[in-house]
Amino acid sequence: MALRHWVQLSLTEGIGPVLVRRLIEAAGGAEAACAADLDLLDNVEGIGLARSHKIAQALRLSAAEAEKEIARAAQSSITIISQDDDSYPPLLRSIPDPPPVLYVRGSIEPRDLNAVAIVGSRRCSLYGREQSERFAALLAGGGMSIISGGARGVDSAAHRGALSHPAGRTIAVLGCGTDIVYPPENAALFDQIAARGAIVSEFPLGTPPNRENFPRRNRVVSGMSRGVIVIEADEKSGALITARQACDDHGRPVFALPGRVDNPLSAGPHLLIRDGAILVTKLEDVLDGLGPVPHDVAEPGLFPTEERPSQPPEVARAVPLEAATDRQRAILDHLGADPAAVDLLVEQTGLPAQVVLQELTFLTLKGQVRRIDGQTYAKRG
Numbered sequence: 001m002a003l004r005h006w007v008q009l010s011l012t013e014g015i016g017p018v019l020v021r022r023l024i025e026a027a028g029g030a031e032a033a034c035a036a037d038l039d040l041l042d043n044v045e046g047i048g049l050a051r052s053h054k055i056a057q058a059l060r061l062s063a064a065e066a067e068k069e070i071a072r073a074a075q076s077s078i079t080i081i082s083q084d085d086d087s088y089p090p091l092l093r094s095i096p097d098p099p100p101v102l103y104v105r106g107s108i109e110p111r112d113l114n115a116v117a118i119v120g121s122r123r124c125s126l127y128g129r130e131q132s133e134r135f136a137a138l139l140a141g142g143g144m145s146i147i148s149g150g151a152r153g154v155d156s157a158a159h160r161g162a163l164s165h166p167a168g169r170t171i172a173v174l175g176c177g178t179d180i181v182y183p184p185e186n187a188a189l190f191d192q193i194a195a196r197g198a199i200v201s202e203f204p205l206g207t208p209p210n211r212e213n214f215p216r217r218n219r220v221v222s223g224m225s226r227g228v229i230v231i232e233a234d235e236k237s238g239a240l241i242t243a244r245q246a247c248d249d250h251g252r253p254v255f256a257l258p259g260r261v262d263n264p265l266s267a268g269p270h271l272l273i274r275d276g277a278i279l280v281t282k283l284e285d286v287l288d289g290l291g292p293v294p295h296d297v298a299e300p301g302l303f304p305t306e307e308r309p310s311q312p313p314e315v316a317r318a319v320p321l322e323a324a325t326d327r328q329r330a331i332l333d334h335l336g337a338d339p340a341a342v343d344l345l346v347e348q349t350g351l352p353a354q355v356v357l358q359e360l361t362f363l364t365l366k367g368q369v370r371r372i373d374g375q376t377y378a379k380r381g
Contacts, residue, residue, distance in 0.1 A: 003101075005030035006082035008066040010100040011204060013058045017097040019046050030084070034059055072205050076179050079104045089113070092223040095250050099202030099220065103178045105190075106198035112171065115145040116286065117225035117246075119218075119239040120154025120232045121265050128232035128265065129157040131257055135229060136161030138283040140168030143362050145197065147171045147225050149217060150190065152183055154231050154239070163192055173220045174201040175213035182209040200224075214238055222246040227253040227290050229280065233268030240268050243277070253289045255280045284371055287364050327351060327359050335369065335379040342375040 009020045009030060020033075026044050027033040036059065041052035073080050081088050082101050087108050092098050102108075116139050118132055136146045136158040146162035148155040150172035162170035172193050174182065178201045181187045190199055202220060203213060218241050222228055228246040233239035246252040256277040259266030273279050278289040327349075334340065334348040342360070346353050360377055363369035370380050 002030060002084055003080060003082055004066050004070065005034045006084065006101050007069055007080060008034050008059070008062045010202075011062040011065050011069065012055065013062070014051065014055050015047075015058075017099055017202075019044065020100045021097070022046060030082070034063065069204060073103060076205070077105070078178050078205070079107075081108070089224045091115075091226070092220065095219065095223040097219065098223065101202065103201050103203070103205065104198050105178045105200075106171075106194035106196075108171070108198050108200070109169075111143070112145045112169065112197075112224070113226075114143060115147050115171070115225050116290070117147040117221050117228040117242065118154065118158035119148060119221065119228060119230055119242050121234065121237055121239065121268075122151050122153040122155075123265070124153040124157070124232045125259075125263065125265065127259065128154055132157035132231050133161030133164070135231070135257075135280075135283070135286070136170070137164050137168070139286065140165040140170070142283070142287070142364075143167075145169040145171060147173065147221055149214075149221055150174050150182075150186060150193075150199070152186075154233075156186060156189060159189060159193055163196055169197040171198045171200055171224065173217055173224070174199060174209075175203070175217035176209040177201060177203050177205045177207040179205045180208065215241055218242040219245050219249070222250050222252060225252060227255060227286070229255040229257065229286065230269050230272055230277070231257045232259060232263075232265040234264055235267050235271060237268050240272070243272055247277075253278060255286055255289060257281070288371065325359075327355060328363055331356060331359055331363065332368065332379065335377065337378055339372040339376045339378045342377070345377075 022044050023033045023036060024030055026040060027036050038052050038056055041047050041055055042049050047055060070080060080101050080103055083093055083098060089108060090113060118136055120128055120132060132154045140146055140162040146158055148158040159170045159172060162168040170193055172190065176182050178199050181190060193199055218238055222242050222245045228243055230239050230243050243254045247254045254272060254277040256269035256272040257280055258269060258273065278285065280286055330349045331345055334345055342356055345356050349356065360369060364371055368380055369377050371377055
């Protein structure tokens with residue numbers, strides 16, 4: 001029942017995510033918001049007397065449409081989740097204007113809290129495509145989910161890079177309905193993403209990829225991510241809009257990959273670096289900028305109090321600490337507070353160098369290990 005009310009609000013013409021949130025707060029819940037009378041609507045900031053009659057009528061019209069929308073989604077194997085659902089991304093819920101509902105083809109999992117967005121130009125160079133795939137594959141290998149916009153160029157390369165890792169997960173956030181394939185050549189890629197992650201949209205089924213949808217899409221990309229990497233973008237690119245939203249509106253770190261000075265698509269990342277974005281050339285640059293992954297703060301003794309991430313409690317609770325694997329335990333057994341080189345850990349554990357590096361990356365993401373410099377690591381705490 002609750003889902004129907006959230007869908008009804010999302011389909012109501014004249015109210016966007018901000019007004020939906022205010023209306024729900026004023027009414028005391030989604031069901032009460034759908035039954036709001038003129039007096040209540042009048043008193044909601046941003047609605048007022050001038051708009052209350054139109055919105056009251058729109059709420060009545062959207063009630064029947066909500067039932068149909070839920071049925072259409074079920075027929076297409078698309079799940080609709082609202083802000084009341086446990087699976088709604090907790091980072092996205094914390095932004096000023098979270099979508100009332102998300103349409104999901106595939107699944108959103110608790111580990112998707114540990115996500116990084118990779119964005120950039122649709123007309124990227126070979127270098128941009130290669131670097132997008134490279135960073136996505138490296139981050140996926142470290143247990144991060146990769147979020148992007150499903151578009152041509154950098155976005156598609158990021159999704160493919162994440163999928164190139166056997167355990168990689170990726171999420172595509174669309175500027176159209178999840179039942180619409182755009183761009184059309186990405187049909188096979190979207191099938192792979194849905195099988196290993198999710199295709200996500202806040203837009204109702206059947207919504208075409210209109211130009212005005214993409215700035216709204218970009219805030220979801222940023223809102224679901226712990227940080228945003230920009231790879232090749234001109235100064236007016238939507239990727240820069242995503243970066244500005246991440247920094248200014250969502251408080252997320254922004255990373256930028258430098259490029260050739262004679263490439264116009266380097267202008268965006270270079271501008272971001274000038275304005276304080278973190279310059280990245282390797283995986284460690286991203287890990288250092290992100291800091292420890294949020295863990296369950298209720299677990300006693302995981303971290304000293306000052307090392308616990310400053311995330312909202314509902315975010316921190318979303319990802320419980322995963323049990324260490326045998327390989328990770330072997331590495332942790334040979335790590336202390338004093339820095340140890342990778343070569344020494346290879347010798348002590350008997351593990352191949354590439355395995356030690358991969359597990360150190362994952363332990364760093366989990367906040368159990370910190371990189372000192374280069375190839376030297378130490379146990380946290």
